[in-house]
Amino acid sequence: GAGVSQTPSNKVTEKGKYVELRCDPISGHTALYWYRQSLGQGPEFLIYFQGTGAADDSGLPNDRFFAVRPEGSVSTLKIQRTERGDSAVYLCASSMGTSGSGDTQYFGPGTRLTVL
Amino acid sequence: AQKITQTQPGMFVQEKEAVTLDCTYDTSDQSYGLFWYKQPSSGEMIFLIYQGSYDQQNATEGRYSLNFQKARKSANLVISASQLGDSAMYFCAMRGFNFNKFYFGSGTKLNVKP
Numbered sequence: 001g002a003g004v005s006q007t008p009s010n011k012v013t014e015k016g017k018y019v020e021l022r023c024d025p026i027s028g029h030t031a032l033y034w035y036r037q038s039l040g041q042g043p044e045f046l047i048y049f050q051g052t053g054a055a056d057d058s059g060l061p062n063d064r065f066f067a068v069r070p071e072g073s074v075s076t077l078k079i080q081r082t083e084r085g086d087s088a089v090y091l092c093a094s095s096m097g098t099s100g101s102g103d104t105q106y107f108g109p110g111t112r113l114t115v116l
Numbered sequence: 117a118q119k120i121t122q123t124q125p126g127m128f129v130q131e132k133e134a135v136t137l138d139c140t141y142d143t144s145d146q147s148y149g150l151f152w153y154k155q156p157s158s159g160e161m162i163f164l165i166y167q168g169s170y171d172q173q174n175a176t177e178g179r180y181s182l183n184f185q186k187a188r189k190s191a192n193l194v195i196s197a198s199q200l201g202d203s204a205m206y207f208c209a210m211r212g213f214n215f216n217k218f219y220f221g222s223g224t225k226l227n228v229k230p
Contacts, residue, residue: 033217042120042207042209042221043220045217045219048216048217055216056215056216059217093161100147100149101147101212101213102149102166102168104166105151105218106163107161107162107163110160112159
């Protein structure tokens with residue numbers, strides 16, 4: 001079956017602009033996660049959805065970042081007034097959403113965001 | 117607080133030999149899961165192996181095995197019979213029972229030499 005897909009694969013924007021990054025999870029996965037990965041680092045958690053609701057948004061760095069998942073499938077990460085420090089790879093992952101510690105997350109290929 | 121530590125920024129291994137990538141963790145959760153992911157230069161995170169904190173046996177998946185030492189809070193990845201295609205970044209990650217997000221280490225870059 002299809003894995004997690006993310007679009008666009010690359011996004012170059014200018015400082016101050018608004019961007020949207022899209023994630024299409026594995027079919028049937030109720031849980032969806034966004035991470036940010038800076039060069040040479042491990043991914044850092046941004047936000048987690050269970051169904052349509054954001055169950056944990058504690059990783060969003062500030063109010064310029066927002067994410068939605070209106071129908072419980074596709075999610076969009078929105079960044080307003082982009083700054084050069086927002087440049088990173090944004091990874092999306094999905095999982096079955098089962099309880100317990102063994103709910104494996106499967107990652108998409110990421111969107112590389114460059115803010116000039 | 118949850119924390120994952122990978123102390124080896126880079127490793128070299130000869131093709132066909134085994135290699136161990138280190139991972140230590142810190143958590144106050146009694147139930148947790150430990151995961152290893154491979155990230156080739158293409159960027160996608162590929163799931164390799166999972167170990168539950170209550171699992172009695174070490175996890176194995178093909179050439180990958182996880183050397184889980186609970187008392188030492190370590191979850192090292194062992195890759196047997198290394199192949200050139202194993203060259204990549206490897207990340208250790210942890211998830212607790214009461215939280216869904218993963219905590220990742222800083223990764224180890226593995227280079228397999230022919």
